[in-house]
Amino acid sequence: MPKILIVDDEPNIVTLISRYAQREGYNIVTASDGREAIDKCQSEDFDVIIMDVMMPDTDGFTACKKIKEFKDVPVIMLSARGTEFDKLFGFEVGVDDYVTKPFSPMELMARIKVILSHSKSTEQKSDNGKLTVGGIEIDTLGLKVTVDGEKADLTAKEYSLLLLLVKNNGIVLSRDKILNEVWGYDSFGVDRTVDWQIKLLRSKLGDYRDSIKTVRGVGYKFEV
Structure with missing residues (x-):
């Protein structure tokens, strides 16, 4: 069962994503900020991370960069900031996909499936x-x-x-x-x-x- 880490300081967003992800059969772990996400990645393995950009303590970009230094895990970034600069900066720090808020939960699930299937294909080849x-x-x-x-x-x-x-x-x-x-x-x-x-x-x-x-x-x- 794929294990997903959802990182967002908005409880309603975490609940929404969790509900749809659980319907897809994913094992869900949550974190409320970037610092907590880094800590959980140091002690657990995840198949995909869904992370908000704007969070207290440690923002999503910083957390993504830190996590990528010690663990190769796909990261889907969520943000209300949808400028090209923000997205390109995200790719530079290692983000694998970028979803702008407000977003469709079904589309987000589709993107997770693509990332998981691509990772599996790479391993098999x-x-x-x-x-x-x-x-x-x-x-x-x-x-x-x-x-x-x-x-x-x-x-x-x-x-x-x-x-x-x-x-x-x-x-x-x-x-x-x-x-x-x-x-x-x-x-x-x-x-x-x-x-x-x-x-x-x-x-x-x-x-x-x-x-x-x-x-x-x-x-x-x-x-x-």
Whole structure:
């Protein structure tokens, strides 16, 4: 049974999400602020975290960044602030999805299902091999990447994005294709989602940053 951590300082929001999540058969744990969420993640494992941005003590962005430092768990961020800047900042600190309040509980459940199915698919496809292109080595079992022998500190989304690009070495991938393969569904309201993630990924590839080519008006391709 998937275990979901719901983090929000508004009891009515926690109750609403919990009710729908329990109908889907999920095991629910709750926290009222970011600090409590960090503490619970240190002692428990979760399949998905649903976290509000604006909370007392420790905000959602800070909590997400802290949690990602020691645990690779998908985070869906909830926020009344729906500007592109807020969403892109969320992706930068490791957020996997961003839902703007007010939101549809059914849509939120659908997004959770996509994230869970994508995580399961990634685990099933992992093997004992290592994929190497130039000085980039991708460990598909350990979900780790090294660049010229040095470990690259990638988020889960950056890892999935790099793996997709490398597996399609030399092939142009559209933004829609990348969104569907990495996020599991079409664009959810952020036109620059892929562009921003590509920028972050390039910054972590050292001398191989230019291996990710921009194909104007279409998307991207990886080429060494």
